[in-house]
Amino acid sequence: MVVIHYTGMRTAAEALARLTDPAAKVSSHYLIDEDGTVLRLVSEERRAWHAGKSFWKGETDCNAVSIGIELVNPGTEFGYRPFPDAQIEALIAVLDGIRERWTVPDGRIVAHSDVAPARKDDPGELFPWKRLAEAGHGLWVEPPPSPGEPLRIGDTGVGVFALQAGLHRLGYDNAPSGAYDEATRINVVAFQRHWRPSRVDGEADGETRARLVNLLRLAAESA
DSSP states (O other), X not given: OEEEXXXXXXXXXXHHHHHTOGGGOOOOSEEEOTXXXXXXXXXXXXXXXXXXXXXXXXXXXXXXXXXXXXXXXXXXXXXXXXXXXXHHHHHHHHHHHHHHXXXXXXXXXXXXXHHSTTTOOXXXXXXXXXXXXXXXXXXXXXOOOOOSOOBOTTOBSHHHHXXXXXXXXXXXXXXXXXXXXXXXXXXXXXXXXXXXXTOOSSOBOHHHHHHHHHHHHHHHHHO
């Protein structure tokens, strides 16, 4: 898999220093600056320490099976901003190369917030997942808005069960129970941050659920 991050630090120099400091016990395979400069910090065949405690499609040790890519961006703590074109173009080129060397399905190109939704929010709702998918990397759908009341904390029933089952099938650690609990809300927030960035509130409205259904169909077709 490929896990995409933002650095969440004030400068590229600060991020590079931390990612190359053995005492920090954090690393990534690639660091991409806002001007498109690409640094390879860890060989792709070696483990890097970027995902932390994580889960995707049943995998609980994502560091062991993933390539981590850090994008220089101050993040929400220091002034979150859009990712420049040069940076995204460089990312696409890096992904082109990775997928020539490794088998990485589109459904396994994910955000740090996807694999660790309770801890992380990067690369955040400003990351252009649609543009990445148009370049051939990752999943994206734009179904028409679907009517229906949002599902939210405290709701129970078949609709909640189906939502949870869909999230779990896509990759999240969200075994279905039929009760919309805090863990489900956190996973919905992560899903929205990736695939419904215009609404990141943890309530599964009709369009959120429609996007999930269409993503599952797309993932099955691309598997």
